[in-house]
Amino acid sequence: MRLNRVLWGILFLSSVVTNVPCAEPEKAMDRRETGKSARILFQDDFEAGTGEKPESWKSDAWIQDGRTVFSREEKGGRDGGRCLKIETKERENDARWVRSVELAPHAAYILRGRIRTEAVKWAQEGKIGANICVMGIGGCQSDQAERSGSYDWTAHRVDFATGDSGHVEIACRLGFTYSAVTGSAWFDDIAVEENPDVVRREGKHVYLNLYREDLEGIREANFKRWVKHLDATYEAIADLTGGRPWNGGKIGIYSCQWYPGGWAVAGNPILWMRQFVRERMDVAEREDDWVSGILHEMSHDFDEESWNFNGEFFANLKYYYALETLNGRVNGYQGKGYLKYWKSDADGSYEKAWRNPDPAKRKAHHDGLQYKWLEIRERVGWEPFKKTFRYFRSAPADRIPRDAWGKLELFHAKLTEYSGLDAWSVFTEEDRALLRSEYH
Numbered sequence: 540m541r542l543n544r545v546l547w548g549i550l551f552l553s554s555v556v557t558n559v560p561c562a563e564p565e566k567a568m569d570r571r572e573t574g575k576s577a578r579i580l581f582q583d584d585f586e587a588g589t590g591e592k593p594e595s596w597k598s599d600a601w602i603q604d605g606r607t608v609f610s611r612e613e614k615g616g617r618d619g620g621r622c623l624k625i626e627t628k629e630r631e632n633d634a635r636w637v638r639s640v641e642l643a644p645h646a647a648y649i650l651r652g653r654i655r656t657e658a659v660k661w662a663q664e665g666k667i668g669a670n671i672c673v674m675g676i677g678g679c680q681s682d683q684a685e686r687s688g689s690y691d692w693t694a695h696r697v698d699f700a701t702g703d704s705g706h707v708e709i710a711c712r713l714g715f716t717y718s719a720v721t722g723s724a725w726f727d728d729i730a731v732e733e734n735p736d737v738v739r740r741e742g743k744h745v746y747l748n749l750y751r752e753d754l755e756g757i758r759e760a761n762f763k764r765w766v767k768h769l770d771a772t773y774e775a776i777a778d779l780t781g782g783r784p785w786n787g788g789k790i791g792i793y794s795c796q797w798y799p800g801g802w803a804v805a806g807n808p809i810l811w812m813r814q815f816v817r818e819r820m821d822v823a824e825r826e827d828d829w830v831s832g833i834l835h836e837m838s839h840d841f842d843e844e845s846w847n848f849n850g851e852f853f854a855n856l857k858y859y860y861a862l863e864t865l866n867g868r869v870n871g872y873q874g875k876g877y878l879k880y881w882k883s884d885a886d887g888s889y890e891k892a893w894r895n896p897d898p899a900k901r902k903a904h905h906d907g908l909q910y911k912w913l914e915i916r917e918r919v920g921w922e923p924f925k926k927t928f929r930y931f932r933s934a935p936a937d938r939i940p941r942d943a944w945g946k947l948e949l950f951h952a953k954l955t956e957y958s959g960l961d962a963w964s965v966f967t968e969e970d971r972a973l974l975r976s977e978y979h
């Protein structure tokens with residue numbers, strides 16, 4: 540399952556990337572921070588305290604019907620001492636021992652622990668058995684989590700990063716979201732340490748926690764150049780929409796070793812699947828590429844519910860605005876030249892999806908819609924778009940439709956009002972019917 544998801548990510552990526560070979564990198568990035576050893580910030584071997592409950596830990600579960608048993612065992616730990624146990628026999632569950640840990644904000648860590656299991660089995664759709672994780676972060680499960688059956692004490696590890704708050708909830712867990720399981724698991728030697736392999740870089744509006752190794756192909760000066768592009772993109776999108784997410788705080792970018800749910804996933808921090816970082820940094824070095832996948836996720840962060848009838852559409856539109864106005868480069872396209880991608884190059888482009896030679900295959904894909912909106916922009920400029928975003932940001936909630944079609948119609952009505960050009964006029968009769976079938 541994991542492989543399929545990763546494969547999908549790769550396929551998706553290859554469909555949007557056009558490589559243009561350029562000069563070779565001359566000098567690898569400065570590795571001055573190597574050789575640091577990890578500092579342990581939290582440790583628990585469950586020996587402290589009396590009674591059946593471990594100090595500071597609480598039990599929690601998806602199904603709380605008493606059939607999952609949580610305990611602290613007096614013997615049976617890795618060194619013969621105490622350990623935690625979760626046992627789910629009759630009915631599949633996602634069950635965990637949880638505790639909070641206070642760490643520094645905006646920093647990268649590793650959670651470690653030892654687990655042994657007995658007869659772990661998941662329901663058909665599940666793929667995650669016993670694991671350690673940080674609660675509330677999608678996909679964040681330890682490296683041995685996909686093992687089932689029985690195994691002896693095994694080291695589990697998962698990397699993670701904190702956002703604006705350093706408060707995290709760590710868990711010793713049997714099962715996961717969408718992965719209910721039966722069986723038994725024992726947990727011991729839980730620890731949180733600094734991640735010594737991650738380097739932190741600071742921009743004006745962004746900060747990055749990336750693996751040092753992945754930056755070997757990019758020179759420091761060119762990495763800084765890329766961070767400047769991210770800052771400029773941030774400012775451009777703020778200028779387009781009139782807003783700044785996270786109360787104007789910095790947006791983090793963290794490259795995680797596990798699958799976060801996509802090539803990268805919006806939020807704060809933005810999670811970027813580690814296996815894709817090095818290759819993109821190499822392209823940033825060679826071609827001054829701005830890395831469309833990260834611009835896209837950053838752009839997601841600026842969206843507001845009020846106008847958002849299609850998140851992928853608006854993520855692309857807003858970062859396109861930045862590329863056009865700043866003449867940025869992605870995937871071999873430069874500045875306004877990127878328009879061609881939405882017009883005819885992408886599988887969902889206007890020509891391929893909306894004007895497919897086979898009428899049965901025609902679809903109002905959001906890539907083609909982007910091209911249509913850029914036709915409006917071609918005739919009236921960006922100003923009416925800026926006004927429309929600001930209208931949506933400031934209008935009272937009862938004036939904003941809840942459904943996608945209502946939002947789309949209102950966006951067009953406002954564009955029309957602010958530009959004097961009927962926004963619907965760039966669409967043919969058939970385009971409108973396609974849009975209606977997509978969003979109505």
Ligand SMILES: [Zn+2]
Pocket residue numbers: 835839850851854
């Ligand atoms: Zn997206």
